[in-house]
Amino acid sequence: MADTTITPRVRFAPSPTGYLHVGGARTALFNWLYARKHDGKFLLRIEDTDKARSTEESTRAIFEGLEWLGLDWDEDVVFQGANLQRHQDDARRILDEGHGYRCFCTTEELAAQRDAAKARHEAFKYDRRCARLDAGEVARRVADGMPYVIRFRVPDGTTAWDDVVHGPIAFPNADIEDFVILRSDGTPIYNLAVVSDDIAMRITLVMRGDDHISNTPKQILLYRALGHEPPAFGHVPMIHGPDGKKLSKRHGATAVADYQHEGILPGAMVNFLALLGWSPGGDREVMTLREMVELFSLDGLQKKAAIFDPKKLEWMNGQHLSLLTAAALEPLVTPGLVAAKLATTEELSRRREWYLGLIDLLKVRARTVHDIVRQAVPYFGGDLTYDPDAVAKQWKDRPAAHDALSAARERLAALPQWEAEAMEAALRSLADERGVAAGKIFQPLRVALTGMTVSPGIFDVLLAMGRDLSLRRIDEARQFISDAGAS
RNA sequence: GGCGGUAUCGUCUAGGGGACUAGGACGGAGCCCUCUCAAGGCUCAAACACGGGUUCGAAUCCCGUUACCGCUACCA
Numbered sequence: 001m002a003d004t005t006i007t008p009r010v011r012f013a014p015s016p017t018g019y020l021h022v023g024g025a026r027t028a029l030f031n032w033l034y035a036r037k038h039d040g041k042f043l044l045r046i047e048d049t050d051k052a053r054s055t056e057e058s059t060r061a062i063f064e065g066l067e068w069l070g071l072d073w074d075e076d077v078v079f080q081g082a083n084l085q086r087h088q089d090d091a092r093r094i095l096d097e098g099h100g101y102r103c104f105c106t107t108e109e110l111a112a113q114r115d116a117a118k119a120r121h122e123a124f125k126y127d128r129r130c131a132r133l134d135a136g137e138v139a140r141r142v143a144d145g146m147p148y149v150i151r152f153r154v155p156d157g158t159t160a161w162d163d164v165v166h167g168p169i170a171f172p173n174a175d176i177e178d179f180v181i182l183r184s185d186g187t188p189i190y191n192l193a194v195v196s197d198d199i200a201m202r203i204t205l206v207m208r209g210d211d212h213i214s215n216t217p218k219q220i221l222l223y224r225a226l227g228h229e230p231p232a233f234g235h236v237p238m239i240h241g242p243d244g245k246k247l248s249k250r251h252g253a254t255a256v257a258d259y260q261h262e263g264i265l266p267g268a269m270v271n272f273l274a275l276l277g278w279s280p281g282g283d284r285e286v287m288t289l290r291e292m293v294e295l296f297s298l299d300g301l302q303k304k305a306a307i308f309d310p311k312k313l314e315w316m317n318g319q320h321l322s323l324l325t326a327a328a329l330e331p332l333v334t335p336g337l338v339a340a341k342l343a344t345t346e347e348l349s350r351r352r353e354w355y356l357g358l359i360d361l362l363k364v365r366a367r368t369v370h371d372i373v374r375q376a377v378p379y380f381g382g383d384l385t386y387d388p389d390a391v392a393k394q395w396k397d398r399p400a401a402h403d404a405l406s407a408a409r410e411r412l413a414a415l416p417q418w419e420a421e422a423m424e425a426a427l428r429s430l431a432d433e434r435g436v437a438a439g440k441i442f443q444p445l446r447v448a449l450t451g452m453t454v455s456p457g458i459f460d461v462l463l464a465m466g467r468d469l470s471l472r473r474i475d476e477a478r479q480f481i482s483d484a485g486a487s
Numbered sequence: 488g489g490c491g492g493u494a495u496c497g498u499c500u501a502g503g504g505g506a507c508u509a510g511g512a513c514g515g516a517g518c519c520c521u522c523u524c525a526a527g528g529c530u531c532a533a534a535c536a537c538g539g540g541u542u543c544g545a546a547u548c549c550c551g552u553u554a555c556c557g558c559u560a561c562c563a
Contacts, residue, residue, distance in 0.1 A: 015563050050562060107561065114560090123489035123559080149561050166492070175490050175559095183561040190563050214491060214558040215519095237493080237556095244555065275512090279500055283511045302500080305556065309498050312513040322526075367524035394523095427522090444523035454524035 008040030010189045011202050012066075013075075013080075013194070015047040016058035019255035020065030022237045022308065023209065023247060026273040031207050032071045033274070033296040042071070043201055045078040049193050054081075065256045068287055078201060080193055087188035090196045091181050093148050097226040100181060102148040103130040103188055104141055125177040126151070150182040152221065159217035164205065164234035166300045171217040179218055195222040197470050210305070211246075214429055220272040234298065237277050238305045247308055258321060261370030263314065265332070265391065268320040272313045276306040288317045318367040326356040326363070329372070333359060336373035342380040358464050361456050378450040379464055384473065386480065390453040394444045395481055403442045407434075408445050409474045418467040420459040427458075448477030 010026040014020070015158060024461070035042035046062070048054040066073070089222040094100040103126075110126070117124035134143075141148070146344070154177070160170035181192040194215075198206060203447055211234050241251030253259060260267055271287055279302070280287070280295035287295065337343050348355050356377055359372060366372045395401040411426040427445075431438045442458045449470060455461050462470050 013563095014552055046548085049563065053562080103561095110561085118488080121488050122504090125489090125559095147561095169491075171491070177505080177559090180561050185561080186563085189561070209557095210492070211557055212563095215563095217491095235492085240556080242498085246556080275499060282501065284513060285499090306500090307498060309513065310500065315513055351515055367525090390495085400491095424522095439520085439522050446523065452524090 003042050006158045006204060008035060008038045008200050009043065009196070010035050010040060010205055010207055011045050011201060012043040013042040013047050013197075013208075014062050015050060015053070016055060016062060017050065017053040018058055019061045019257055021247075021254055022256055023254075024062075025065060025256045025269075026239065026276060027207065027209055027236060028066060028071055029069070029270060029273055030278065030301070032073075033297070034205065034207065035074075035291055036293045037296045040204075041074040043075055043078065043203075044073040044079060044128060045197060045201070046077055047190075047193070048081045049188060049190070051081070061255075061257065069256065069270050070223055071270075075240060080196065080197060083193070083197055083200070085198050086200065087193050088182065088186060091188060092224075094152065094181065094225050095150050097225070098153070098154050100150050101131045101133075101178075102142070102144050103151045103178075103180070104133075104137055104148045105130060125175075128178055131178065135437055143195040143448075147184040149180045151185050152181050152218070152225070154178050154221060159220050161214075161216065161220060161230065161233055164207070164298050165237075166213075166235060166303055167438050169213065169216075171214075171330050173217075173221075176217055176221075179457075181222070191218050191222060195219050195226065199223070199226065199228050203231050205232045205234060207236060210235045210238050234301070237302055239276055240305050240307045242307060242309075243309065244305075251308070252310075256297065259313070263336075263373075265320045265324070265352035265369070266318040268313070271320065272316045276308065277302045286316070286323070288323075314367045321363050321366055321369075321372075322365075326359040329359050329363060329369070330356065332369050333376075336369060337376060337380075340373060340377070342373075342377060342382060344352060354464075361460055363465055365454070365456070375455070378452075378455075378461075378473070379469075381469060384451045384476065386447065386451045386477075387453065390447045390451065391484075393453060394447045398466070398481050398485045402478055402485075403476055404441055404444050405448055408441055409471060409478075410472075412462070412467075413471060418463070420463055423459050423462055445474070 010031040012031050012477050014024050014028075021486070037268075038346065046054075047058055048059070061078075070481065081389075091100070095102070112295055114124045115125070125189045130148075130151070139297060154173050157173050158170050159173055159176070160168060179191065180189050216233055216235075220230045239247045241247045243251075245256055253262070256269065260266070267288060270289055271285075272293070274287075274292055278296075278300050279290075280297075280300055284295070324484055334345060334348055336347060337348065348437070358376060362372045362375045366375060407430055408427060411430050412423060415422050415426060428438050428442050429440045432441075443453070446455055449455070449458075449461050449465060456464075465473065
């Protein structure tokens, strides 16, 4: 069956030399969105030609990062290193067809020339001396076993393309040096490997970071030399740190896994990243991956680098947190609870209804999954640590606090039903009788129950905690206050 | 240095010649709600880098300047 429409094929091609960086993740995301939006293919290629720096662990981290973000890829993963033969064949073809030549200059000679040019404040460009060697001399040197690289012979003219994000970009070929395509050890240089693989993978649009703009004319030249029409190119802006420089380790967390461990939701991460360099237009901000696919368009891509703002990420996470149901959050919260030894998975599933209710109660004031775990501590039976500031503020007058707690406990314990309306009536009338604001009762009680000055509404806390634990917490608090007074 | 790219509130952005008194969001300040904190609602402060054109009219188009970023390897 003949298919007359061209299926868009894009790829994400990281080198496995670290972890999945947020910048890489965003590039992957844009490619993925484009592929999903246009019923195309999103391919993954691991650029492991630099064997010294590539690791398997890093490859795994890339897979895991993409999976966590929800970015699935089509077809088998391509490992660039597996295509060595084709890369060499392509280099050979370029050489044979006169688009390249052997260069016998050593790294040291080149470095010396570069330094000299720099000392003269001149731009260094390879002077093509080996391109001028006659055939006999080349043959002699090859026969002598002299090592050589293959350089691409850059033709005269101008190399230009219509970038899908920047519009027309042109480079005078005179500014492009005869770059190396094959090392003296026979392995390919990045630009050759990329072009060879992109041709083989039938990539229709190369969407990558801005930092590749100056590689693009070289790659276009290579496509032509290899007898292929170049694909479309789109260069998305970089992500910068707060200092306006390329985001790097010194800016703090840059691996997507770091954010995963900080309790950031994948949906929030992906949403936040998408908005760094892309906008659906208008005021739309909080979106699911699905919605982004719907809304995605190359037109919405920004040209300007964006600064990574962790504050907004947190806010975004809070938005996604409140979007998710307790049931959806459960698998994310449970490991944290278990790790904190607050409960076992079994216990949680036994009290699932209560547990889900607790998540609903806490998620609204949480910005990360970890916040939920932290806030959940008092609701399980373990020991409570009282926040020193809370103690200082709400139990400052120890006798008064002790007394308020005792009175509150008495009223609460006397309740026939452990039910919000009755608790509120009981505690408010206690405050009335004492001629104090309700807060004078609620606040010390909040510290007794949760150890903190902030929590959900006090009756929600009492309810979630249950009668036994609530009363126990009050007793523990009274004991703590007495002990503090005695010492 | 050379080449390339970019320029709207502190940050992410909307805007595509008249709808701009430049909109939204984060962050900030304040108010409301209220038992605390969030959430939510409301209000405020906050930007078209600069200079020239083009045009009746420019944040929007053109040129220059400046600033910033990237590349400038037998790294990717």
